[in-house]
Amino acid sequence: MSFLTISHLKKSFGATTVVHDFNLDIEKGEFVSFLGPSGCGKTTVLRMVAGFETPTSGKISIGGQDVVNLKPNQRNIGMVFQAYALFPNMTVAQNVAFGLKVAKKPQAEIDATVQEMLSLIKLDHLGDRYPYQLSGGQQQRVALARALATKPQVLLLDEPLSALDAKIRVSLREEIRAIQRKLGITTIFVTHDQEEALSISDRIVVMYEGKAEQVGAPFEIYNQPSSRFVASFVGTLNTFDATVRDAAAGIIAIDGKDVMIGQKITNHKTGDKISLAVRPEAVSLGEATDKRETTLDGKINSVHFLGSVIRIRASLGENIVSFDTFNNPSAPPPSPGENVKVSLAAKDMLLLGQ
Amino acid sequence: MKTNRFWSWIALAFGILYFVVPLIGTLEFSLRMRRGVYSLDAYWVILSDPRFQATFGYSIVMALVTIVVGIVLVVPTAYWVRLRLPSWRPFLEFITLLPLVIPAIVVVFGYIRLYNTSSFLPLTGSAMGTNILLVFGYTMLALPYMYRAVDTGLGAIDIRTMTEAAESLGASRIKIMWSVILPNVLVAVLSGAFLTFAIVIGEFTMAALLNRPAFGPFLQLIGANRAYEPAALAVISFAITWVCMGLIQVVTRLNKSLAATKR
Numbered sequence: 375m376s377f378l379t380i381s382h383l384k385k386s387f388g389a390t391t392v393v394h395d396f397n398l399d400i401e402k403g404e405f406v407s408f409l410g411p412s413g414c415g416k417t418t419v420l421r422m423v424a425g426f427e428t429p430t431s432g433k434i435s436i437g438g439q440d441v442v443n444l445k446p447n448q449r450n451i452g453m454v455f456q457a458y459a460l461f462p463n464m465t466v467a468q469n470v471a472f473g474l475k476v477a478k479k480p481q482a483e484i485d486a487t488v489q490e491m492l493s494l495i496k497l498d499h500l501g502d503r504y505p506y507q508l509s510g511g512q513q514q515r516v517a518l519a520r521a522l523a524t525k526p527q528v529l530l531l532d533e534p535l536s537a538l539d540a541k542i543r544v545s546l547r548e549e550i551r552a553i554q555r556k557l558g559i560t561t562i563f564v565t566h567d568q569e570e571a572l573s574i575s576d577r578i579v580v581m582y583e584g585k586a587e588q589v590g591a592p593f594e595i596y597n598q599p600s601s602r603f604v605a606s607f608v609g610t611l612n613t614f615d616a617t618v619r620d621a622a623a624g625i626i627a628i629d630g631k632d633v634m635i636g637q638k639i640t641n642h643k644t645g646d647k648i649s650l651a652v653r654p655e656a657v658s659l660g661e662a663t664d665k666r667e668t669t670l671d672g673k674i675n676s677v678h679f680l681g682s683v684i685r686i687r688a689s690l691g692e693n694i695v696s697f698d699t700f701n702n703p704s705a706p707p708p709s710p711g712e713n714v715k716v717s718l719a720a721k722d723m724l725l726l727g728q
Numbered sequence: 729m730k731t732n733r734f735w736s737w738i739a740l741a742f743g744i745l746y747f748v749v750p751l752i753g754t755l756e757f758s759l760r761m762r763r764g765v766y767s768l769d770a771y772w773v774i775l776s777d778p779r780f781q782a783t784f785g786y787s788i789v790m791a792l793v794t795i796v797v798g799i800v801l802v803v804p805t806a807y808w809v810r811l812r813l814p815s816w817r818p819f820l821e822f823i824t825l826l827p828l829v830i831p832a833i834v835v836v837f838g839y840i841r842l843y844n845t846s847s848f849l850p851l852t853g854s855a856m857g858t859n860i861l862l863v864f865g866y867t868m869l870a871l872p873y874m875y876r877a878v879d880t881g882l883g884a885i886d887i888r889t890m891t892e893a894a895e896s897l898g899a900s901r902i903k904i905m906w907s908v909i910l911p912n913v914l915v916a917v918l919s920g921a922f923l924t925f926a927i928v929i930g931e932f933t934m935a936a937l938l939n940r941p942a943f944g945p946f947l948q949l950i951g952a953n954r955a956y957e958p959a960a961l962a963v964i965s966f967a968i969t970w971v972c973m974g975l976i977q978v979v980t981r982l983n984k985s986l987a988a989t990k991r
């Protein structure tokens with residue numbers, strides 16, 4: 375029996391259904407991310423778990439207890455918002471103490487917990503400051519401490535890093551993950567940033583148009599996307615148009631050249647047009663190697679120097695691929711318009727359903 | 729540009745003259761009670777008049793009660809409408825503006841008809857009942873100002889997320905109102921309160937027709953029967969109003985400088 379169970383959850387606003395038959399089991403202490411484009415229903419699911427929205431149908435249970443009919447203030451759930459939502463009239467310490475005061479804990483316990491929380495977020499020295507005297511990153515850490523102070527059963531974070539600078543975003547996400555591990559708190563983290571989700575989650579739920587498209591560990595989601603949407607949303611994906619040459623032998627033609635993809639093509643016949651996808655890391659510049667056995671002729675479209683990596687876009691006939699190469703001080707990158715050889719690992723190509 | 733400035737100054741000068749000349753005239757006149765020299769005699773007469781003390785005290789108490797009733801009525805209503813019924817806001821705004829278009833005399837006659845001694849709720853039958861009625865009347869008169877001030881204050885903070893944050897921390901509605909919402913709109917509430925105070929202190933129609941010993945009717949009584957004292961009273965009531973307006977400025981400034989440090 376998992377700790378947090380969401381089953382057949384549905385939510386409609388008037389005539390539009392924004393969450394369809396959403397199912398998810400989360401284990402105690404697990405860190406699960408909801409990943410999906412803006413408007414796909416991530417916040418709505420989270421708000422139903424928190425109790426701010428009532429499901430149209432479906433069940434949510436936490437620790438074996440059905441919570442759908444509980445008010446938000448009865449659920450013992452910690453919530454962190456994108457906009458921090460600290461109480462401006464209270465100091466940092468008073469903000470963190472709020473939930474404990476509401477729960478009528480003895481003052482000594484409140485003081486001790488506030489101290490503990492402030493050192494957890496490494497802001498011991500700022501307890502007397504007001505929220506407006508803190509940076510965005512500090513405010514969000516206080517919001518996290520405030521949510522954790524009451525020892526909630528579940529922690530929900532709705533795009534907590536979206537309002538922050540890129541640098542702070544990375545360091546704070548590591549910090550959130552470290553704190554989550556330390557406390558072993560069951561956590562749902564909402565984001566539209568695939569890198570964020572991939573880097574800190576135990577499992578990712580990729581959402582699309584109100585449905586869970588795929589649930590799995592980051593490695594699995596990235597390497598074995600179950601649908602075209604997941605494949606294109608998670609990571610940069612190159613898609614190819616190709617023709618099936620021999621379905622049983624797994625041979626296709628890309629731009630007139632036969633390529634063995636090393637798997638049987640089951641749902642298409644010889645002669646069909648199909649789409650394939652390939653991750654940038656399966657593509658590289660230059661002649662074929664052991665790892666990338668197929669060579670194609672290409673022409674450079676653009677070269678973006680990003681520092682340690684260089685992002686190249688090249689056209690292979692009708693198809694366009696984008697891939698990265700590492701910066702090499704002794705070999706300058708090709709320039710746009712140049713004809714090059716591009717090699718790829720055909721075995722790593724994904725057949726996409728239409 | 730230059731001519732623009734010029735006309736602005738002319739307009740300003742005209743405005744100042746328009747407001748200040750009668751005031752100076754009144755002030756000057758109020759000081760002439762003693763023949764031949766300027767003196768504060770008229771003020772002493774007023775301030776030592778027991779009726780002044782009684783009516784002024786009465787009106788202050790009424791103003792304070794009105795402020796409390798106004799806050800209790802307006803803050804939760806404006807909050808709830810913003811939070812849960814945003815589509816009702818225009819309707820509520822319209823309702824709160826009605827006191828500006830319905831003359832107080834119409835309202836008070838309505839009250840007297842509805843709540844007279846032979847009605848279902850004979851409020852006018854006792855002094856206390858009439859006081860209550862008067863407070864409700866005042867609350868209504870102050871509604872446009874109180875509602876606007878509070879609603880603007882609520883608009884300046886993210887009440888929705890703040891409410892949800894407090895809710896997820898276990899707080900009840902009342903706790904949220906009291907510890908989260910009210911402290912954050914206090915400045916707005918205070919400006920509404922000072923305006924209410926200024927309105928109630930000088931109000932005549934309702935108090936007179938409900939026959940309550942308020943400051944407004946006293947002003948009128950003195951005005952009708954004396955020469956110098958009404959001028960002194962007028963100056964005093966101006967001063968009270970100005971103090972209220974000044975206090976609004978002070979709290980708004982304080983809040984602005986606080987908000988500026990928030991950036």
Ligand SMILES: Nc1ncnc2c1ncn2[C@@H]1O[C@H](COP(=O)(O)OP(=O)(O)O)[C@@H](O)[C@H]1O
Nearest residue numbers: 387388392410411412413414415416417418419
């Ligand atoms: N209170 C609401 N009333 C009507 N539509 C809503 C409401 N809340 C969200 N929606 C709609 O539901 C969809 C999903 O929204 P949301 O869960 O906020 O998406 P996400 O968090 O993934 O960006 C959006 O199309 C949004 O317009």
Ligand SMILES: [Mg+2]
Nearest residue numbers: 413416417533
């Ligand atoms: Mg969202």
